[in-house]
Amino acid sequence: MSKILEQENPLVDIRNLKQYFSINVGPFQRKPLKAVDDVSFSIRRGETLGLVGESGCGKTTVGRTILHLYKPTAGEVVFDGRPIETPADIRYLRKKATMVFQDPYSSLNPRMTVSDIIGEPLDIHKAYANKAERQEQILELMDRVGLNSEHAARYAHEFSGGQRQRIGIARALALHPEFIVCDEPVSALDVSIQAQVINMFVELQQQLGLTYLFIAHDILVVRHISNRIAVMYLGKMVELADSKEIYEHPLHPYTRSLMSAVPQPDPKVARASHRIVLSGDIPSPLNAPSGCPFRTRCAYARECCAESVPEFQEVEKGHFVACHRIKEL
Amino acid sequence: MATEPLLQVEDLHTSFFTPAGEVKAVNGVSFFLERGKVLGIVGESGSGKSVTAYSIMQILAPTGKIVSGSIKLDGQELVNVGESVMKTVRGNKISIIFQDPMTSLNPTYTIGHQLVEAIMLHTNRDKKQAQERALEMLRLVNVNEPEKRIKQYPFEFSGGMRQRVMIAMALACEPDILIADEPTTALDVTIQAQILELMKSLQKELGMAIIMITHDLGVVAQMCDEVIVMYAGSICEQGTADEIFYNPKHEYTKGLMRSIPTAETAGSKLQPISGTPIDLLCMPEGCPFAPRCSNAMKICLKSPCERMRLNKDHMSACWMNVKESMENEADKPKKKKGGEKNEQNP
Secondary structure (H helix, E strand, O other): OHHHHHOOOOOEEEEEEEEEEEEEEEOOEEEEEEEEEEEEEEEOOOOEEEEEOOOOOOHHHHHHHHOOOOOOOEEEEEEOOEEOOOHHHHHHHHHHEEEEOOOOOOOOOOOOEHHHHHHHHHHHOOOOOOHHHHHHHHHHHHHHOOOOHHHHHOEHHHOOHHHHHHHHHHHHHOOOOOEEEEEOOOOOOOHHHHHHHHHHHHHHHHHHOOEEEEEOOOHHHHHHHOOEEEEEEOOEEEEEEEHHHHHHOOOOHHHHHHHHHOOOOOHHHHHHOOOOOOOOOOOOHHHOOOOOOOOOOOOOOOHHHHHOOOOEEEEEOOEEEEOOOOOOO | OOOOOOEEEEEEEEEEEEOOEEEEEEEEEEEEEOOOOEEEEEOOOOOOHHHHHHHHHOOOOOOEEEEEEEEEEOOEEOOOOOHHHHHHHEOOOEEEEOOOOOOOOOOOOOHHHHHHHHHHHHOOOOHHHHHHHHHHHHHHOOOOOHHHHOOOOHHHOOHHHHHHHHHHHHHOOOOOEEEEEOOOOOOOHHHHHHHHHHHHHHHHHHOOEEEEEEOOHHHHHHHOOEEEEEEOOEEEEEEEHHHHHHOOOOHHHHHHHHOOOOOOOOOOOOOOOOOOOOOOOOOOOOOOOHHHOOOOOHHHHHOOOOOEEEEOOEEEOOHHHHHHHHHHHHOOOOOOOOOOOOOOOO
C-alpha cells in the first residue's frame, strides 16, 4: 500500500483554506469566528488521512468546506487536479466526493424509506435509465454494506445505530465516489458495533480504492484506520505525520499531551504511563490568542510564541509541525 | 479495610413497565463495594449499568420500579425504606454525577446558589457557612478564582468546568460513595484526563468509594480496582481490573477486548462481536449473549449460566467456563486447548 501512497499527484489538495463565520457578539456587532484558519494539506489517492482534535478545533468544518457545503472564505480546494470554483465544479465534486455523518439518527430522513434514502443521490444526479435499474443499484449498495435487501422498504427508525450508519454509508457510496469525508462516523456507536463499522470502512476502501478523510476524536480508532494523522487546534493544523510516527513520537507539545491523555485499555500500561495533563481549557475561537494558538496552555511557551504564528514546516521527512520551539524541545 | 462491605447489592431486579411490556433493565445483579475502592461498571448502551446506579439512588423514572432484591448501605436496607430515609442517604452518603454537566445544572441560577442549596439541604449549616463551604469545595476541585466564579451562571462555564462544579456539589457533604455515570463521555480527551486525575486525587484525599459507570474500557483501566461487565441487565463477569483485562473468561468480555483498536491492530482487521445488542423486550431463554456468541453451545440457548467463582478475584457466568473446568477435571493429563470450538455439548 505504501507504494501507492508515494505517488506524487494527490487526490485532494487543500491550499491555505480559511473558513470564517460571522458571529453576533452584541447588538449590531459582528465578529469573525475563525473556524479554519490557513490550513494546507493534501490527501493522496487511496490513503486514509485521520483528522483529530478537540471539539471546536475546526475539524468538521474542514471536512465540510472541502465538499463546499460551506463556501470557503479564502483558499483553494483542488480535487484530482481540478480547482473547485464554479457551480459546475461543485456539481462534479459532489459526485466524486461524498460524506458520512456522525449521528446516524439525525442524518437520515425519518419519512423516507431506506431505498429512497439510498436512492436520493441517484435521483439527483440521474444515475439510472429506468426504475428497475435504480432498484437494482440500491439493492447492490445495500448488499455491499451488509444490509438485508428485504429491508429496503423500511424506515430508518426500524434500524439500530450500527445499521443506520450502514444506510448512511450506502448513500455515500451510491454515486461511486473516489473520496469520502467520514465525520465521526463511529463515535455514536457502541464498542462492539464500532468495530464492525470500522472493518467495513477498511474493506470498502480495499474493494473500491476509496480515499478517506477520517475525522474523529477517538485517537485509538483514528490510529487503527489511518495512514497519516493530522492534528488540529483552534482552527490551525499543528502536526501532520504517519500515524505510527505521530503516535509514538509526537513533536508538538499539544500532540504530546493529546496522545498521553488517551486512556489506554490496559491497566498496567495505564498505571505506568505519564500523562501530561494540560491546565485550563481551549480558548474560545472568537478570542484566539495571538501568535501560536496553543501558547496559553503550553508549558514551553516563550515570548516569541505570542508574537508570530509558527510556520507549518517539515522537520523530518513527511512530518510537519507548527511550533516555534520545535528545535529546542 | 472494614469487614462488612460498604454497599451490598443482592439479586437486584429493576423493571420498566412500558405500554409495550415489562422491560427487565436490571436482571439479578449482585455485587459489593468496599470502602475506598473504585468499582467500574462497563457495558454497552442498554446493558443496565445506569439503571443499576439509579436503583441504588432510587431516582428511577416513574415507570421504573425495583421489583425485588436488596441494597444494603452499611448494613442498612435501602429498598422500600421510603422517600424520607432516601433523602438522608442521597447527597449525604451516596452522591451521583451525571454524564452531561450542562443538563444537570439549572441554567437560571448561579453556580453559588446551586452549591449553597445542596449544602444547606444536607447539613445544618446556615447560609454564610454554606457559602464558605461552597468556596472551599470549588477550591478543592481546582476552579480558579472561586470568589468570582461562584457568582456566575452555568453557561459561563466550559464543559470541564461544569463537571468540576458537579463534582464539588456531589462531594460537598463528604459522601461515602460517589457514583459517576459516564462522567467524562461528553468531554474532550485532554479535559477528560484533567477530570479523571481530579477524581483520583480526591478519592485518595477523602477516602471515598467510587462507582464508575462507563463504556470506555480505557477509563476503566485507568481508574478502577474492580470491574463488573454487564450485558442485557445481568452481570456476565466480575473481578479485579487485571483479571478482567488480562484473563477475560466470559465470551462477551473477550469479544469486547478484541474489538477495541490498539497498537497491534493498526493496519489489520478488528474482530468485532457480530450481530446487534439484544432487545430487552424479547429476552431469549438462555444466556442473553448466546445469539451473538461465536462459541455458543446448545446449552447456552436453553438456560442462562449461573455465576461461577473462578478464583478469589474473578467470577464469570459463561457455560464455556463450566465446560473448561469439566474438561480439566475429566482428563487432567490431556492437553487443555483441543477441540474448544467444535464440540456442541458439554
